[in-house]
Amino acid sequence: MKKLYFLLFALTACFTFGQNIAVNGGFETWSTGVLGTWSSESGTTITQETTTVAEGSFAANFEVTTASQGDTDFRQSISVVAGVVYNVSVQIYQLDNGSRARLYAGDYRNYSDESLLNQWQTVSYEYTADATGDVEFGLRFYDISANFTGSSVMIVDDFRVEAQTTPSIAVLSPADNSTVVSGDVDIELSIQNFIVANGTGDGHIHYTVDGGGIVMKYDTDPISLTGLADGEHTVDLELVNNSHASFDPAITTSVTFTVSSVTQVADLAALRADVATNGTGGFYEIMSTPTITYTRTNRNQKYAQDTSGTGILIDDSAGTITTTFAIGDGISGLVGQTSEFNGVLQFVPSADASVAVGATVTPEVVTIATLLTNWEDYESKLIQINQATFFDAGSSFAASADYDLMDTSSRGGVSIINFRTNFAEADYIGETIPSGANDIVVFVGEFGGSPQVTARSLTDLTLSRVNFNANNEFNIYPNPVTNGTVNISSSSNEAIKVAVYDILGKQVLNNTLTNNTLNVSSLNSGVYILRLSQNNNTVSKKLIIK
CATH class of the missing domain: 2.40.50.140 (Nucleic acid-binding proteins)
Incomplete structure (x- = not known):
């Protein structure tokens, strides 16, 4: 009886938590203006904040400078123990509503409220470790498209990761709201700060399946459920004392999962x-x-x-x-x-x-015109586009960037598709974009209802190359055009054939130049494509008319 009284007192007095295990979670440690122990990406600028702080002497001032949230991660790797419940929290002070912060605890979790300006707010999440090892914790910043002007500022302080030290019960597997492919399911448990035994420990477990009768369990082995029908199932669990009574507050958990054949x-x-x-x-x-x-x-x-x-x-x-x-x-x-x-x-x-043993994969040759109308037939498939030209040839590929890619597959014009550098690990990131017409190999994808393509490597982008020699490079000026005339010249004296296409691929001009001057006064303001041919070589250039 004495032991039960003490346990009830410990449970009802308060919930206690362990020490903050996030290193430099109070942002007190800086070295020549650089925040220590945390890793961050290029989409935010972090400076030391000394005026508005939630605790201690310093906070971190985050300026979000990009609309690409994938470039704003702020993280730290922390060791956790399987089954332990961690309270993760951070203090956020929004100076404007142009962006918001999202908590990261093994995955992306809860957001700050961008409408709460000039006041501290707490963003928190209760994280249960499903394995022992290192897990990343931190933040990601998201622009609010309606309010973002290219820069948004918020102050962050008191990032905490604390292990709960009160008794707890958690389900490690299956994950809540997950789907399993068999009617035979093992419910794996984690019991912390509580000895489960028959009469000799702190108590035992009561559980029910789909609201049925209570089953008593005196160990922490997995609960083996067999023959569950397809559909949703819920298992409710509770730690109780040796007299089968609930604690105050009750120590419970549940898991809901779906069985699917x-x-x-x-x-x-x-x-x-x-x-x-x-x-x-x-x-x-x-x-x-x-x-x-x-x-x-x-x-x-x-x-x-x-x-x-x-x-x-x-x-x-x-x-x-x-x-x-x-x-x-x-x-x-x-x-x-x-x-x-x-x-x-x-x-x-x-x-x-x-x-x-794998089969030989030969990329199917597909035109951009076909992809634009039927891309889902080729989604995630390796294909080949022949005689494809990048408008931005000569500049460098950047990660997570878009580039116009064209071929002449549409009747009487050109077809344009978005080339997206989705693979940040690709060896062409930072390299010069190939010039001229090339046969290229790409994967077909989609974003926002529009097709896009991406390549695995620089080799995929240079299967064949049709380039001008250095002495045949074109000089196009002025560009943008403001007076209705553009000059096109090269070191060769041969005539230059010029076809001009609008952004939809329709040909709007077709001339052969002998005096290096092209009259574009009949064209409306906008972006056009110049298809230039000389000495059996062809290249495409972008032209802007204002």
């Missing part, structure tokens, strides 16, 4: 057909052996396509596939769930897969 499909084409009919969210087993065409460390992504001529993006942020795959390997035993991100169908694996 696996559909076997012959190949990736059949997978896409079934998703087109039934939507995303189903679980599938792919009976073919797709060939890996690219692998990434980012989200453990893999691109694959099989002999049906269909491609898929495997998005494995959880690292479920632990087997190592290389380009050209076949992937066997692919099981998982379909989802969609920005219009792109993704396959999220639910089990590991094995390496098999």
Whole structure:
């Protein structure tokens, strides 16, 4: 009785937490104006704040200078213990409503309220570690498109990660609101600061399945549920004392998951057909052996396509596939769930897969005109576009940037598609954009309802090259044009054939120059494409008319 009284007192008196394990979470440590122990990206400028602080002597002043939230992460790696519940919190002081902060605790969590200006607000999240190891904690900053003017400022202070030291019960697996592919499910538990035993410990566990009768459990082994029907199921759990009574406050948790049967499909084409009919969210087993065409460390992504001529993006942020795959390997035993991100169908694996013999993948030759009308047929597939030209040839590729790519596949004009540098690890980032017309190999993707393409490597962008020699480079001036005339010259004396296209690909002028002067006074203000030919060489340039 004495022991029970003490435990009840400890539980009802207050909730206690451990020491803040975030290093420099109060932002007190700076070295020559640089904040210590945290990593940050180029989309924010961090300075020491000495006037507006939530605790201590200093805070961190964040100026958000980009609308690309992927360039604003602010993080620190912290060691956690499986099953332990951590209270994560940060103080935010919004100086304007042009951006907001989002808490990161193993994933992106809760946002600050951009409407609460000139006052401290707390953004918090209760994080349960599902494994022992290092987990990243921090912030990401998002522009508010209606209010963002290219710069937004907020002050951040008192970032805390604290382990709870009160008794707790948590479900490690399956994840809440997840889908499992079998009616036999093990509920894995984590009990902290509480001894589960029959009469000799602090108490035991009561649980129910789908609101049924109470089951008493005197150990912390997984709860094995068998024969669950397809559909949603909820398991409620509570720590109780040795007399089966609840504590005050009650120590409870629950998990809700959905059981879904696996559909076997012959190949990736059949997978896409079934998703087109039934939507995303189903679980599938792919009976073919797709060939890996690219692998990434980012989200453990893999691109694959099989002999049906269909491609898929495997998005494995959880690292479920632990087997190592290389380009050209076949992937066997692919099981998982379909989802969609920005219009792109993704396959999220639910089990590991094995390496098999891959098939030879020859990129299909496709024109931009075809992609513009039918890109979803080629989504995540490796294709080849012949005689493609970058408008920005000569400048350098930047990560997460857009570039106009064209070919002459439309009748009487040109076709233009967006080339997006989605692969920050690609060897062409920072390199010179190839000039002239090239046969290139790309993946087809989508963003916001529009197609885009991206390449794996610089080799994919320079399969064949048709370039001018140095003595045949063109000089185009003025550009932008303001007086209705543009001068086009090269070191060669040969005539220059000039075709001018509007941004929709319609040809609006076609001349052969002998005096290096092109009259464009009949054209409206806007952006145009110059297709220049001389000595059997052709190149495209961008022309702006004001």
